[in-house]
Amino acid sequence: MADYNAIVIGAGCGGLSVAAQLAKQGHKTLVLEQAERIGGCCSTFERDGFKFDLGASIVEATELMNRAFERLGTSIWQEVDLIPCDPLYTVMLSDGTRMTIPKSIEATAEEIGRISPQDIAGWKAFCAYMQGFTAQLNDFFVTPTLTGADMLKIFAGSPKLLSYLPLFTSSYQDVIKKFFVNEKIRESLAYQTFFIGLPPELAPGIFAVIPYQEHDGLYYARGGMIGIPEGLKRAGLRHGMELRLNTAVKRVMLRNGRAMGVILEDGTEITADVVVSDINAKTLYLDLIGEAQLPWLTRIGVQSYEYAMAVPMLYLGVDYTPPLNSHHTLATVPMESMNDFWWGDYRTGRIPDKQFAIISWTSHSDPELAPAGKHVIILTLPPAPRTVMGKTWDQAKPELIDAYIRYYSDHHIPGLAEHVTVADLATPLDFERGLRTPFGAIYALRQDMTSETVFRPAARSKSVQGLYLVGASTHPGGGVPTTIASGIVAADLITKYEH
Amino acid sequence: MSHAKIKLIAIGLAAAFIGLSQLSESRKRFLKELLRQTPYLIPRYFV
Numbered sequence: 001m002a003d004y005n006a007i008v009i010g011a012g013c014g015g016l017s018v019a020a021q022l023a024k025q026g027h028k029t030l031v032l033e034q035a036e037r038i039g040g041c042c043s044t045f046e047r048d049g050f051k052f053d054l055g056a057s058i059v060e061a062t063e064l065m066n067r068a069f070e071r072l073g074t075s076i077w078q079e080v081d082l083i084p085c086d087p088l089y090t091v092m093l094s095d096g097t098r099m100t101i102p103k104s105i106e107a108t109a110e111e112i113g114r115i116s117p118q119d120i121a122g123w124k125a126f127c128a129y130m131q132g133f134t135a136q137l138n139d140f141f142v143t144p145t146l147t148g149a150d151m152l153k154i155f156a157g158s159p160k161l162l163s164y165l166p167l168f169t170s171s172y173q174d175v176i177k178k179f180f181v182n183e184k185i186r187e188s189l190a191y192q193t194f195f196i197g198l199p200p201e202l203a204p205g206i207f208a209v210i211p212y213q214e215h216d217g218l219y220y221a222r223g224g225m226i227g228i229p230e231g232l233k234r235a236g237l238r239h240g241m242e243l244r245l246n247t248a249v250k251r252v253m254l255r256n257g258r259a260m261g262v263i264l265e266d267g268t269e270i271t272a273d274v275v276v277s278d279i280n281a282k283t284l285y286l287d288l289i290g291e292a293q294l295p296w297l298t299r300i301g302v303q304s305y306e307y308a309m310a311v312p313m314l315y316l317g318v319d320y321t322p323p324l325n326s327h328h329t330l331a332t333v334p335m336e337s338m339n340d341f342w343w344g345d346y347r348t349g350r351i352p353d354k355q356f357a358i359i360s361w362t363s364h365s366d367p368e369l370a371p372a373g374k375h376v377i378i379l380t381l382p383p384a385p386r387t388v389m390g391k392t393w394d395q396a397k398p399e400l401i402d403a404y405i406r407y408y409s410d411h412h413i414p415g416l417a418e419h420v421t422v423a424d425l426a427t428p429l430d431f432e433r434g435l436r437t438p439f440g441a442i443y444a445l446r447q448d449m450t451s452e453t454v455f456r457p458a459a460r461s462k463s464v465q466g467l468y469l470v471g472a473s474t475h476p477g478g479g480v481p482t483t484i485a486s487g488i489v490a491a492d493l494i495t496k497y498e499h
Numbered sequence: 500m501s502h503a504k505i506k507l508i509a510i511g512l513a514a515a516f517i518g519l520s521q522l523s524e525s526r527k528r529f530l531k532e533l534l535r536q537t538p539y540l541i542p543r544y545f546v
Contacts, residue, residue, distance in 0.1 A: 068546065171529045201525040202532055281546070417541030450536035455543040462545055 004030045007272040007290075009249045010436075013480055014470030016229050017068045017487025020206075020236030022494065024072050029241050030270065032262065034248035037226070038233055040278070040435055041442045041489075042480050044224025048422045050317035050376050051369040053225045055442055057360035057378055058085060058218050058328060061313030061481035062092045064141055065228070067486045071491075073233040079231030081222035088218050089328035090116030091188045092412055094337070094354065099188055100326065105215050106176065111457055125284035126179040130212035136161045141485040144493055145453040146460055166205065169451060173200035173335055175208035183334060190335040191356065194383060197308035197443045200335045218363040218452030220327060228480060243387050245482045248436075252277075252288045258465040274466045275499055276490055280355050280437050280444050281305070281457035281473035289464060296464040305451060308478065309346070309383035310440035312393075312430030314404050316377040317370060317422030322361060324377075329359040331412050342380060349385050351400070353409055357381050374421070379408065384428055386439060393427035401425050429458070443478030444471065450479065459486065460493045468494060 008019040011033035023029045037043055041055035059065070060081075061477045066076045076082070084103075091099040099115065101108055105127050113120040136158040136326040155161055167175065172193045180186050192210040193203040221227030233243065251263040252275055261271035277284045285294060285302045294302065327452055333356045334340075346354045358380040363369045369376045381404065388396050401423050409416035428440025437444065445451055452475070461467035472478035522530070 171525070173525060175515070176531075201529055219536060286546070295545070297545045299540050301539065301544070301546040304539035305541060305546075406505075448536065450540060451543065455540055457546045 002261065003022070004261075004272040006030070006276060007032065007270060008275045008276040008279030008470075009252075009262065009284075009443060010034075010040065010234070010245060010471065011038040011229070011245075012278045012471055012483060013042050013229050014472075014483035014486045014490075015040075015276065016232035017484045018276055018468070018490045019241050019487075020279075021068065022231050022240065022492035023236050023239040023241035025491075025495065029236075030272070030484075031236075031243045031280040031398055032247045032264070033243065033245050034245055034436060035121060035434060036113040037243070038243070039226045039229035042225050042229055044226035047315070047424065048317060049371045050315075050422055051224045052315040052372070052376060053172060053360070053378060054426065055313065056225050056480050057221055057358070057362055057380070059225070059228065059480045060214055060216060061177040062217065066273065066482045067142060067170050068488055069231065069235065071237065074235050076228075076231065079235060080227045082219040085218040085220055085327040085365060087249040087326045088325045089330055090324070091332055092188055094333045094402055095184070097184055101188075103215055103217060104202055106340075108215065112185055116180075119180050119182050119185045122179040122181065122185075127212055128213075129179075132160075132300045133164045133167065133206075133209060134213065136164065140489045141482060142203050144459055145460075145462045145475045146458045150452055153267065155422065156438045158238070165206070168204065168206060169448060170205040171201050172203035172205055172208045173339075175205040176200070176335070187332050187334045188288050188330075191330045191332050192310075193338070193360070194309075196447045197383070197441075198448065199339045200379075201339045201343070202429065202448065204447070204452070207447075207467075213482075214462050218277065218328070219344075220362060224362075224366075224369065225480075226243065226485075228297050232484070237408060246309065250287060250314070251290075252284070252464075252467065255462065256425050258461075260459075274468060274494055276468045276470060276494075278469075278471040279473075280307075280441070280471075281469060282307070282445070283436060284469070284473075285457075287411055294463050299477065305457075306332050306446045307439045307441035308443035308446050308472075310385070310431065311383050311442055312381045313398075313426040314379040314381060314401065315422070315426070316379070316405070317374060318377060318416065318419040319374050319421050320419040320426060322377055322416065322419075323384060324359065324361045324364070327361055327365045329361070329402050329412070331357045331359060331495075346383060346385060349387050349389060351384075351388060351403070352382055355382060355401055355404075355410070359408070359412060364447050372390045374383055377413070377416075386428065387491075393413060397427060398426050411418070439485055442472075447477050457476075458490045460497065466498070
């Protein structure tokens with residue numbers, strides 16, 4: 001008899017989601033987390049009295065997340081104190097123009113009209129189109145996409161989805177250009193492509209739904225974003241889930257092609273009926289299982305995936321109230337500049353002269369994150385490659401911290417340089433080491449149409465029996481709500497195939 | 500191969516060439532990137 005019914009590798013949102021659900025079903029479930037805290041990219045750490053969010057600094061799609069919480073006999077609203085963010089964000093366009101984007105779609109139309117009256121109609125048409133599209137998605141995010149038959153079922157269940165095929169065959173940029181004529185408005189809607197790790201001209205058009213969906217509401221978790229995985233953990237523990245921190249898994253044990261448990265870094269063996277992985281799928285298959293254990297076609301498939309881009313994060317504690325006016329500020333550049341960055345600076349390891357970033361003023365939403373009179377600012381910086389300026393990130397880090405602070409002080413946050421009391425930079429190398437995600441790819445694998453749904457690593461392994469995947473590597477992809485949804489997919493598959 | 504078939508292929512190629520030449524550089528890069536990944540679709544289906 002195995003030690004556990006299920007072992008989950010990784011206490012990210014996906015891992016905790018599936019583990020808590022399995023525990024609720026009465027299965028003896030153990031979560032193994034190599035880091036000192038839970039949450040993966042949705043986590044919070046403390047330094048010198050300031051609380052900083054490691055990666056995610058905002059969340060949307062609360063109803064999708066709530067589906068997992070409801071299965072645990074609770075709700076996200078009971079477990080997590082979510083603070084609504086309205087305005088959704090401020091946009092600082094490259095020419096100095098400011099836009100404040102409210103939650104209300106109608107009020108957003110007015111704000112767009114202030115810059116470009118002819119784009120009011122485009123915004124309304126865009127929202128109507130995306131509303132129709134999202135209405136067809138129904139259970140898409142919690143439905144397995146293991147085979148072509150699964151995809152046929154999805155389209156059979158929502159035949160109107162076929163009328164939205166252009167979203168699947170065109171780029172994000174094409175969609176934005178179709179609805180909007182003014183370059184400033186296009187610029188204000190372009191940054192969201194980097195949420196999925198690609199520039200506007202390469203990101204699939206379906207992701208253009210994000211600027212619409214955000215108007216369902218953006219939220220921040222009081223006390224830090226770790227509040228969301230903490231909510232899942234709390235609910236899971238109530239149902240008997242076990243969690244071990246600082247416990248790294250070295251191998252997945254196999255017998256006759258079936259996962260039998262794990263071997264820890266210290267050599268300890270723990271057996272289980274099923275193993276669930278919440279780590280990068282390439283790391284799982286190539287390191288924890290081993291290429292030799294995989295059928296040749298699977299091996300080629302695993303190797304072919306490209307990692308998502310890495311995103312450095314700058315954490316600042318400041319002793320003044322920054323001249324910002326919302327939780328999130330997008331410092332943008334034109335769409336073409338984002339494309340040029342991808343093909344140029346990103347590939348050659350240069351820091352772009354014209355920076356673009358998400359500026360998260362998290363203590364604006366929750367003042368308790370900083371000591372009295374002080375504030376937290378987190379910058380999600382332009383994506384970056386493995387090395388920068390010909391140096392490793394460790395070598396470049398000290399000078400980059402100073403350079404970033406000076407740049408944003410000069411261009412976006414006046415006075416910043418004189419008021420920083422705490423500063424740290426999480427580089428792609430730090431993310432690689434801390435989160436066990438190769439190249440610091442916080443969205444795991446690239447999210448283009450050739451790496452989605454049936455072409456993304458399956459939630460139920462096709463080469464190893466008793467092995468399941470959750471998290472950004474599998475359907476429905478990277479992001480806090482979607483990784484929580486991946487836990488629903490995996491829990492349903494385990495119920496269907498293992499019990 | 501009959502003349503009719505050769506004509507049909509030639510017309511198809513010409514239409515494809517004209518279609519491609521009408522695309523923006525950005526659109527071409529999008530399609531090129533998709534085509535670059537296409538050989539991996541079958542192996543990825545088995546992961």
